[in-house]
Amino acid sequence: MNVLLFLIPVALFLGGLGLAAFLWSLKSGQYEDLEGAANRILIDDDDDPPSDR
């Protein structure tokens, strides 16, 4: 059962990582405009037009 001493911390760490990532994404406002993000992907923005070369 010694393996538990590794596995439980590993499981908790991974879970905690997911939790932290979610809380970070929430804080950085990534859920504020869900529809907008879905639509923006359709915009063909030539931020760096090839003609500039």
Added chain:
Amino acid sequence: MGEIALKNLENLTEPLSRDVGGDCCAGGALALAGVTSPEADFSAFVSADPTAFVETDQDGNAMLHLLVENMHCANCIKNIEQSLKSNPAVIDARLNFSSRRLFLRWHSGAADVRNLVRPVIALGYPLTPYNPELMKTASAEENTKLLKALAVAGFAAANVMLLSVSVWAGIFSEDMGPATRDFLHWISALIALPAVAYAGQPFFRSAYGALHAGRVNMDVPISLAVLLAAGMSLAETIQGGEYVYFDASVTLLFFLLIGRYLDKAARSTARSAAERLLLLKAVAATIIKPDGTRQTVPVEAVTPGSRVQIMVGDRLPVDGVVASGRSELDVSLITGESLPTAVERGDLVFAGTLNLNSPLEITAMKTGDNTLLGDIVRLMEAAEQGRAKYVRLADRIAGFYAPAVHTLAAATFIGWWIFGGSWQIALLQAVAVLIITCPCALGLAVPVVQVVASGRLLGKGILVKAADGLERLAEIDTIVFDKTGTLTEGRLDLVNGADISAEDLDLAARLARSSRHPLAMAVARAGNGSGASLDVEEFPGEGLKATLEGKEIRLGSRSWCAVSETNETKTGQGPELWLNVTGREPVQFLFRDHLRPGVRNAIASLLHQGFAVELLSGDRAGVVEELAAAAGIDNWRAGQKPKDKVDRLKELVERGRKVLMVGDGLNDAPALAAAHVSISPATAADISQTAADFVFQGRDLSAVTEAIKVAKFSRRLVLQNFSLAFLYNVIAIPLAVAGMVTPLLAAVAMSASSLIVCLNSLRLRIARERARS
């Protein structure tokens, strides 16, 4: 797919084609279809005094927050952002598509805000400035808190379940030592207890609030079950016991938080729909000081007796008497009448009406809340209070569920104490009963159905504004309609266009183009008013006059065009216009407000379903009678003032009826608030949309039947969900009382009941897909 709207380049104030119902839009075409007049929108924007909303950031750049209307798709985002960014003064333009808000930052001084946003408004997107501080609602913060709690509960539930599964496996295989088991229990406790303390707060607070007020809500048994499960498990862990319920307490919280979050999300979309109204109050008025100078002041600063100048296209900020000038006012906001009234010196005018054709000076008599508009708003608020008493189905069930469960747990405790001997075992069994009866599925039963139903209605262009609107809609037995703008489109159209020669029609349209009178606008829509613009004079209440090729042309009332009363007996119920060109026979134009498409079918289907249908209108009896006949409604009343409508609704309520009110005008707003449930079209006055529980887009009245259908289906699903939850309780409670519930059984049973409830709710979605294919 809808047809694509074309931009009328000849005349920017009039969009050409409309009725675009498809899913796709090309370059803002849809926006154009929904727009009435970019120029009017621009003057509305200017009159909202945008400079007052401009803020300065730490770098000295100007910032402005705006609400955007008419957005539909990615193209709209692109159009708006790019047209703004093409201006060199703009630093940043960012659109939030979900909340329909635009953030704009530019080099202050480099550009005037009005010129900056003008291209966007010209594209067909009306803008309204707002103050972000005022818009920051508590609900958004609450949503974030719930999401965080949900994340923590999810994390804890997953990890504790991981450990619990090992413990259960150990119990079955009987090769796990007590030391390992206790170790796993301790780790579970370390994860679960902080998680419960954090994620359980929304429930604990609500339960405490309810108990404090001497009531019991669903959160009381939830909080009790979670707290007791965690506390008892901790005690068991300390004593090295076999049964702990940490997994149950956190998964319970996880499921319940999902339900709570869905519920809150539904409510906050409803609220954001109403937010716009707070911003659209007239903010500024121009007063004329005794020395003749003009000054723009906030509406609140206007005192009775002061002179107020009303420009063309302005809404009147106060009630008053016309001091000088002559014009026509659009009074539809107050009376629901589609035709404007002519006013001149000495006439009473009311706040909220729109000045159509020439500048007026009025002497203010009543301001602020004392205006007729204020009275209507008060009437509405009073009516709304009655509806706030409505108790939601889930709360009604909680009213008897919670005491029943608590009594059962107490009985279990006493029973086990007497027959089982030790009070510790008795307590254990009582807590098991509380855990197993925790209304997890009940907490999900309503929100999940609500979310699915709202989604389905939104797909049909119906916005559910009140969270409990669907519940109330499912209970109705009587439907009351308003006339103008509800059964009809609220827009006058030329009916005898075929009898008029194209030449006359075009000439009339050319004349009419310059006017904002509804009849003139109808003529302009019907004809092709191209050609050099004429020098048109407008005489309020009479008509238009212009000279072309040496001939005088008049468009206006019968007397304005000098047509004798006996001439052309063809008269309809609707209003008329005459075109008189010197030396030619006068031409008559007849107008009528059209029924919305689908009215007859919708009414027939409602009558068929056994609803009592009634028509209340502020219009004249003749017009209402004709329209009622056309729509197939036998029961109608004409000449109803806002108060009469509310009284009629009250009378119906006293007879035990549950009334659905469908209306659009400001004059309907109190009635909308007084009814059991209400629907208004998206073209309605803002205040009516705020008062209504549902808002439907598009012209077709079948939205009403669709909403009722979905509401009934939802109610059936909610009741089924409750039955499923009770069925689960009927099976689980005897086991719990008998002391046969293990943590494994509790976890499986609770999760299963929650899942079944969710799956059952999704049937509403499946029904939609089937209807589509």
